[in-house]
Amino acid sequence: MTAVKYTFSLILVAVVVAFAFMNQQEVDIAYYFGQTYHTRLWVVAVAAASAGAAVAALFAGISILRLKGQLWSANRKADKLEEELARLRNQAAGMALGSQPGSGGPAV
Numbered sequence: 001m002t003a004v005k006y007t008f009s010l011i012l013v014a015v016v017v018a019f020a021f022m023n024q025q026e027v028d029i030a031y032y033f034g035q036t037y038h039t040r041l042w043v044v045a046v047a048a049a050s051a052g053a054a055v056a057a058l059f060a061g062i063s064i065l066r067l068k069g070q071l072w073s074a075n076r077k078a079d080k081l082e083e084e085l086a087r088l089r090n091q092a093a094g095m096a097l098g099s100q101p102g103s104g105g106p107a108v
Contacts, residue, residue, distance in 0.1 A: 016046065 020042040027044060029037040 019045070 023042040023045065025041045026038060027041050029039065029044060031037065
């Protein structure tokens with residue numbers, strides 16, 4: 001699995017470097033209040049992609065935390081149900097032992 005990660009990372013870096021070499025044009029970025037910033041096109045594209053990846057990671061993290069909370073709640077409920085099942089089995093076993101002939105229980 002580690003080799004796959006390294007290979008994928010190497011391919012991604014190669015694609016970004018090739019993209020940077022192919023997009024060396026100068027661009028002006030206009031901000032609010034008349035401010036402008038002069039930079040290369042690849043810097044703008046990489047910054048936009050990075051911002052998008054950060055937003056996606058944020059939403060994915062929120063979803064993961066929500067799902068972990070649901071899993072914790074479900075596991076807690078399952079534990080309580082297992083405890084109740086064990087208690088009921090013990091209770092049923094005690095009742096079955098009490099009604100056997102010769103056990104001192106009521107005769108039927």
